Amino acid sequence: MSAPDPHAQIQELRQQLQSLLEAAHDNERKLDRFDALERRLMAVSSMEELVTLLLVECRDDFGLDAAELWLLDPEGELRRALPTLPMAKAPRLLEHHGPLKDIFGAVRTTRLVGPGHGEDLVAQAFEPGAGMRSAALLPLIRQGLLIGSLHFGARDPERYDAVSGTKFLDRLCAIAAIAIESMLNRERLRRAGMTDGLTGVHNRRYFDHRSLIEFSQAVRHRYPLACLFLDVDHFKAVNDRHGHQVGDEVLRQVGGLILRSLRTGDLAARYGGEEFVVLLPRTDLAGAREVAERIRALVQDAPFVTPEGGTLSATLSAGLAMLPAGAVSFAELLTAADRALYAAKRAGRNRTVAHGDDTGAAAA
Template sequence: MNSPTSQDQVQELRRQLQSLLEAATANERKLDRFDALERRLIAVSSMEELVNLLLVDCREDFGLDAAELWLLDPDEELRRALPALPMVKAPTLLDGHGPLKDLFGAARTTRLIGPGPDEDLLAKAFGEGSGARSAALLPLIRQGLLIGSLHFGSRDPERYDAASGTKFLDRLAAIAAISIESMLNRERLRRAGMTDGLTGVHNRRYFDHRSLIEFSQAVRHRYPLACLFLDIDHFKAINDRHGHPAGDEVLRQVGGLIQRSLRTGDLAARYGGEEFVILLPRTDLAGACEVAERIRLLVQEAPFITPDGGTLGATLSVGLAMLPPGAVSFADLLTAADRAVYDAKRAGRNRTVAAEPGGAAEAAAGS
């Protein structure tokens, strides 16, 4: 006959065994979820899909209350690539390592944060008002470099206990970092095929393709479309007087000024030599003149830095044309803007000239 003490011991052993079985089952389910997520990360084909997977799908699949993705972007590669993507939630783009150092210090290892001395990091990781009481902060590291971080947050203060293991999270962070680097490299290759290597704006090939799309959209939806032709004045003289490396620097810096002056959705390209072309969808004549003058004045006032550390000045002549009602060819719009820029040069350079619908010069600004 078993004693009460022996029966209690047996019951306790059964409870312990049941607890171990439940923990093993929970870990198996967790492993299955992580494995499925890793497979999807490896298979992503676009930055849009990758970001949505990490910030939207992860939140739903793992029952999270908050998710954030921070990515280093000192050269603004992602800023140029991401605005046009239809993402439910966008990542936070960082100019430098400061915010990452605040989270990870020198350790650069996964951190589990809950109530306690490190609780203030929750507001840094998710912003005020997120409601997160505990979090997993995953550093994203590639080739020894910290490229960003992934944050999972929960309102449950015990969800991410600092004493818990981080094996699954560490593996997820490594695969996420590989996927992000892969997408960045793919984006760089894509941009290399449609970007002018010197100025950073789109190249003629890309412009010829995209302009036909913009033209057809403007005609179909009957919204205004403006075209600007920009030509650097006396560019041959700049090359002759200061050398071709100085001329290249002027081209590069003018390209940068143009890019910073445009909205998302506008299109700028180097058309050839010292010529640039811009398309402004949904922009009327007054708005197009404003853009043209803003760029012209920026170039006029800029001190262009030469490779030897000196400075020189440059100006632009700008031709502007509007897509006329009933247009049947984009080439007519481009030709009108091209003629207008020559009118600007004949009128004294460093000015904007708008073409009449018939092609003649209509107005001039600047001097």
Template structure:
């Protein structure tokens, strides 16, 4: 072989070796970053923190333009958890919580990641209006053989995700994300079980007292209105005396559901004790809070509640309304006492009415 040909071959081999070393270093760096993210996912202390890592941290770490997450939420459980933790689940861009996985069913995904060119018709529902996507990776998330959602990656590089690319990293990420999601949800369920009133299904007093301090702190920090409602079912004792405690329980459950049905995501309702309920309305001025209270009162007054044995009862509620004094005590007691005092005036004034709206005394 001619010396010039040997030199050319050596240069070609040297170039191949450099390319292989460069790829090995890139893979090593990719694995290091993946391991760091993996440990952070496993160590996430809440569902909100876990979702933030997936949706906000993955994109800059791995240099892609879009990360989305679709999670099945048939009972609005995830939405409720995130609204309580983050106030608004929309604080997590790219998160979708559909009641069904129709958008995924149409793709006929199996248990392994799917890589390929972006198709607006096929993938538009998953990626929304994200611009400039050329290739996508869809990572099915499943537990015990059941599809629970999908992690979506989108890149402007058409060659980034193609059908011939390896999926080892993506398969591992999907498996870890699925396990972490199930673990986070189970932890939230355990926490909520200890903070939920067993009879009515709304929060209990312990949760409310904890939430109240958080909302007061937020309201004062951002100079936002915070309203508190105390609600009491009128003439509740005769319901138990005449129809039995099972009928009384049915009334409590129905009233709790009707109150909850008139509130926004981010509002809080709890059973305070006996036939009393309490509600927090963040970022709600007095006039709007009175409208909510009147809506709750009217909704309950308009219903006849089935309590078993073919019996239906008409019940009403009295409501006391108080507004947080932004310059007052950091404790919850003044706000609750003001709402309770307003409730007392509503009861004394004839029941089935809303009383209050002035600021809580300092």
């Protein structure tokens, strides 16, 4: 039996040492990238910035082929907020825990999946046809509750191996969950400051601010701007006959019907009491009248459900005005819509009247 070659042993040890050094340097680079990412996550100031960081910049920085963010949104608060944000990629909003349970089951820990170790989960975690072969699935947990998940995907089936460590990923998902919860709370506070708590439409304060912006844009770019004043007919009688709790419920449901009738970019607000105001940018007279009539018909046909389970009917009157040529202030448009509303009231209610209508009584 020949003696071991000392030179070959030294060479092998050098190779092993070099491999260890390369692995250490690689881990150090990963740690630096994760540390930089964590710092940026803790410093984000908006939901748009957070989503872009997780879904676009993470993918680019870590050489991923795909990134997905799922967020639980049973009350629809994110669904109402996120469509207004100009994001390069949007998260998937979940109405219930079902999709999260399918992925994590009862064990809510980071999962590395791929061929032979959960490849069916790879297909569930990404859009159909994405072509991912392996993935890291990160649960987002705050205060013991699963609020969503973050998915990193690769076309390389060996990128995420089941036996690999998940220390960096575990820390990342913990930091990401904190950042997401912080942004959700900030968004809730922001919306609370600009939303009418009863009806769900914007409040007067927000309308006063936003209307000046819409007015300025319409004048500068010379596009039409329509304004609707909407008032629930005989609302005092509803309160007197059924009580203020029922009156509040009618207003809440009217607010929902108004929101259902508008496009993204339109603005609805509770102006005061039972009166609502709507701004319709880039909408001509015919289009604005159509919106007003749609809202009026929805309210007229709706069975308003009372807290006791009964129903009652209600109607509303609508005043419509278009931004006049050469207008120097938004108040001109608002005043014209308000006058049209009073014309609708005088003409018998439950109708739409546009400022300048000859009869003062458009379709009832």
